[in-house]
Each structure stands twice: as structure tokens, then as C-alpha cells.
Amino acid sequence: MGDRRHKRTLRFLFRFGGTGRAGPSDDGPSTGRVPAVLDRLRTTDRLPSSSGFWRSPVRGVRFTAVLGLVLLVGLTLVFVTGLLSYAAYNPDLAPVNDKTPGKGVLGFYLFAWPTGPHWLYRLTQGLHVTGGIVLVPVLLAKLWSVIPKLFALPPARSVGHALERVSLLLLVGGALFEFITGLLNIQLEYVFPGSFYPLHFYGAWVFLAGFVAHVGLKLPRAVRVLRSGELRGETDELASPAPHTPTISRRGAFAMVGAGSLLLLVTSVGRSFDALRSTALLTPRGVADPGTGPNGFQINKTAASVRITPADTGERWRLTVSGPAGDLAFTREQLLAMDQYSAALPIACVEGWSTANQWWRGVRLRDLAALAGYPDRPPGVFVESVQRSGPFRKAALRDNQVRDPRSLLALEVNGETLSPDHGYPARIIVPAAPGVLNTKWVTRLTFGEL
Numbered sequence: 001m002g003d004r005r006h007k008r009t010l011r012f013l014f015r016f017g018g019t020g021r022a023g024p025s026d027d028g029p030s031t032g033r034v035p036a037v038l039d040r041l042r043t044t045d046r047l048p049s050s051s052g053f054w055r056s057p058v059r060g061v062r063f064t065a066v067l068g069l070v071l072l073v074g075l076t077l078v079f080v081t082g083l084l085s086y087a088a089y090n091p092d093l094a095p096v097n098d099k100t101p102g103k104g105v106l107g108f109y110l111f112a113w114p115t116g117p118h119w120l121y122r123l124t125q126g127l128h129v130t131g132g133i134v135l136v137p138v139l140l141a142k143l144w145s146v147i148p149k150l151f152a153l154p155p156a157r158s159v160g161h162a163l164e165r166v167s168l169l170l171l172v173g174g175a176l177f178e179f180i181t182g183l184l185n186i187q188l189e190y191v192f193p194g195s196f197y198p199l200h201f202y203g204a205w206v207f208l209a210g211f212v213a214h215v216g217l218k219l220p221r222a223v224r225v226l227r228s229g230e231l232r233g234e235t236d237e238l239a240s241p242a243p244h245t246p247t248i249s250r251r252g253a254f255a256m257v258g259a260g261s262l263l264l265l266v267t268s269v270g271r272s273f274d275a276l277r278s279t280a281l282l283t284p285r286g287v288a289d290p291g292t293g294p295n296g297f298q299i300n301k302t303a304a305s306v307r308i309t310p311a312d313t314g315e316r317w318r319l320t321v322s323g324p325a326g327d328l329a330f331t332r333e334q335l336l337a338m339d340q341y342s343a344a345l346p347i348a349c350v351e352g353w354s355t356a357n358q359w360w361r362g363v364r365l366r367d368l369a370a371l372a373g374y375p376d377r378p379p380g381v382f383v384e385s386v387q388r389s390g391p392f393r394k395a396a397l398r399d400n401q402v403r404d405p406r407s408l409l410a411l412e413v414n415g416e417t418l419s420p421d422h423g424y425p426a427r428i429i430v431p432a433a434p435g436v437l438n439t440k441w442v443t444r445l446t447f448g449e450l
């Protein structure tokens with residue numbers, strides 16, 4: 001029967017615009033599918049705007065719906081942990097912490113980042129970065145599954161359809177932008193000096209606008225399609241009208257996407273766990289080999305890379321503590337003579353990597369606040385390092401962070417003097433805070449004035 005239909009089509013093509021190269025004898029053995037010669041003749045199907053152009057038998061609303069639901073959950077997690085990451089910087093506390101001062105109402109959700117549990121930022125930022133990496137194959141598969149619609153003509157059938165397509169532009173453009181800026185930032189370390197934060201922050205909100213619109217429009221259908229198991233009378237506008245013979249089943253296609261995500265997961269999670277660090281193939285290391293021993297853990301920037309010389313941190317170095325009691329200067333020996341406290345805390349970087357707890361030892365920030373003139377309820381503190389240029393050489397900490405008895409001006413780590421690369425002579429360590437707030441090579445603490 002199919003053969004007869006082909007013949008009819010052939011006759012039609014011969015009368016209207018056929019090339020004349022093919023004759024009925026070229027029809028070849030009947031395969032029940034469109035003969036190859038017809039493929040060449042139907043020139044309209046060679047345009048991506050024609051549904052006949054897209055012939056993968058894998059495409060279909062069910063395939064797209066499954067990927068869509070995975071992304072709904074996954075991207076929501078990545079978005080929320082991203083917002084948390086911004087809040088964790090304490091941007092509303094002081095201009096020095098805020099890379100997007102023009103955010104206006106987009107900062108509505110900011111709150112005082114807590115100091116516990118001490119692994120909080122390790123968790124949220126690990127989820128943000130590793131989650132984003134793992135979702136890459138799902139995102140690509142989802143975009144592939146709907147690509148025929150990108151070329152569908154007319155571009156807009158109605159005002160509603162035009163609005164929907166604009167929302168898709170925000171969604172797809174926003175998602176690709178966020179993935180690309182995020183991946184570049186963690187792979188290449190600050191490729192957009194200073195501008196990564198605003199790009200990634202505003203891009204996230206553009207993405208969200210498209211995401212919310214898209215979920216609102218599509219979620220009911222996706223759930224219906226997946227619940228009922230079949231399309232009851234609905235057309236599958238994503239399925240090819242003339243699919244190729246399958247070379248992979250839908251299940252196989254899902255398995256392929258899943259395997260891609262799994263591969264990214266096993267080569268990424270190591271960024272969050274010391275024992276797996278060597279498996280984190282996709283994680284750049286600030287310093288390829290931090291060595292062994294007490295100071296042998298991940299180093300973000302070395303002292304040399306930010307041009308800190310032994311003269312900056314040697315005999316002449318002082319810690320200035322200021323507050324209502326005036327300016328007090330201390331040598332490292334004087335700090336070591338004060339009451340020393342220990343805290344087991346990790347370093348957790350915005351780039352997603354984190355270390356296990358390190359055993360820090362030094363002077364409590366609240367004790368230094370008391371010396372500065374705040375014996376009871378210490379306020380926040382403005383921290384400055386000897387570093388003369390570059391980002392993250394200054395930071396502001398909130399009062400809850402100063403008050404936490406585990407917040408230290410650390411002088412030692414894991415039982416040894418801090419190494420130059422980990423912030424000798426003194427560095428900040430605060431529970432649950434992002435690495436950027438753990439200023440190294442500290443030289444001045446100003447309590448109460450941020």
C-alpha cells in the first residue's frame with residue numbers, strides 16, 4: 001500500500017517540478033519507507049522549517065517532557081543555590097562585598113547568612129556547581145529535542161505565540177548564558193575579572209523570567225503526557241512525521257544522556273571531597289599540587305600570584321585592630337600570647353571546590369572585638385589584607401560571624417604555622433562562610449565600621 005502512495009507522489013512530482021532524473025524504475029525495492037530518490041526530490045523538506053527535515057524517531061513530546069521535568073527540578077536547585085551563594089557573600093552588609101550594587105529589588109531576598117552548620121556553603125555551592133555541570137547533557141538533550149520548533153514558520157502565529165517565543169528566548173538564551181559563564185568561571189578562574197558576578201547574577205534573573213513563563217505554560221501538558229502514558233487524541237507536534245529507522249530507542253537515548261551526566265558527576269564530585277580530589281578531572285586547581293603535610297590542602301591564590309612579598313609579612317608586619325578603643329597594633333608574637341582557640345572548619349570556594357575540615361588555631365574574632373572596645377555584643381568587622389590589588393583582598397563580616405566562637409583570626413593550621421600561601425601571618429576563618437570571606441594575609445580589622 002505504501003508503495004502505491006509513493007508512486008502517486010512520484011507521478012505528482014513529475015508533473016510539478018520534478019527534476020526528471022528519476023523514473024518509476026528508480027523506485028527500488030519497496031521498504032515501506034520513502035525511497036532515497038524521493039528524499040532528494042522533496043526540496044522543501046531540506047529546509048529546517050519543514051517538519052519533514054527533522055527525522056529522528058527519538059523526538060516526541062514524551063521525550064521532551066521527561067527531560068523537562070528533570071530540568072525543572074535540577075535547574076530550580078541550581079538557581080536557588082545560586083541565590084544563596086550571593087546571599088552568603090553578605091552583599092547588603094558593605095559595598096566591598098557587593099559585586100552587583102545596582103541590583104535594586106533583586107536583592108529582596110537577602111538575609112543574614114548563618115554560621116551553622118559549618119559545612120553549609122560547602123554543601124550549597126557544591127550542589128550549585130556540580131549540579132550545574134551534571135545538568136549539561138540534560139540541557140543539551142532538551143534543546144535538541146525541541147529544535148524543530150526553533151525553525152517553525154511563521155515565527156509567530158498570534159500575539160500569545162509571539163510572547164511565548166520571547167519567553168523562550170529569555171529561557172534558552174538565559175540558560176546557555178548562565179551555563180557558559182559559570183563553566184568558564186570555574187574552569188578558567190576569573191576569566192571575566194570583576195564582571196563575572198554581575199553577568200551571572202543578572203543572567204540568572206533573565207533566565208528565571210523565561211523559566212517561570214515556560215513552566216507555567218508547559219508543565220500541565222508535561223505532567224498530563226507522562227501520567228496518561230499516551231497522547232489521548234493530542235497531536236505530538238515534536239514527533240517527526242516521517243521518522244528514520246531508529247538506531248537507538250528512546251530508552252537508549254535517555255540512558256545516553258544519563259551516562260553523560262554520570263560521567264560528569266564522577267569527574268566532578270571530587271572537588272568537594274579530599275579523598276576523591278584526584279578524580280575531579282574537570283576541576284582546575286589554583287595550585288596543581290599543594291604538597292603534603294599540615295599546609296598541604298587546596299590553595300586558591302598563592303602569595304606570589306597576588307604579589308605578596310616576604311617583606312609584607314615579615315618582621316614589619318603588624319595587625320591593627322581598631323574600634324572605639326582606638327588603633328591597637330600587635331605583632332604575631334603578641335597575638336600568639338593571647339588565648340588561643342581551635343576550630344575544625346573547611347574552606348569552600350565559590351568555584352565549587354571545598355576541603356575537609358582543617359584544624360585552625362588562633363585568636364577569636366570576638367576577643368579582638370573586645371580589645372577594640374566591644375566587650376559585650378560585638379558588631380561586624382571590616383577586614384583588610386596586605387594585598388595591594390586584585391579582588392577579595394578586603395571583606396566585611398557580619399556581627400553573627402564575629403560573635404561565633406569558632407570565628408578566628410587563625411595563626412596556625414593543622415598544628416603548624418600558616419604557610420605563606422594559606423595566609424601567613426594571619427587569616428580569617430569563619431564557619432559556613434564562602435572562601436572569599438576568609439581573607440588571607442590580614443593586616444587590619446576595623447570593628448563597627450564597614
Ligand SMILES: Nc1nc2c(c(=O)[nH]1)N[C@H]1C(S)=C(S)[C@@H](COP(=O)(O)O)O[C@H]1N2
Nearest residue numbers: 298299300349385392393435436438439440
Ligand atoms: N587576601 C586575599 N584573601 C583571600 C583571597 C584573595 O584573593 N586575597 N581569596 C579568597 C578565596 S576566593 C578563597 S576560596 C580562599 C582560599 O583559601 P586557601 O587558598 O587557603 O585555600 O581564600 C580567600 N582569601
Ligand SMILES: [Mo]
Nearest residue numbers: 349350435436
Ligand atoms: Mo574562592
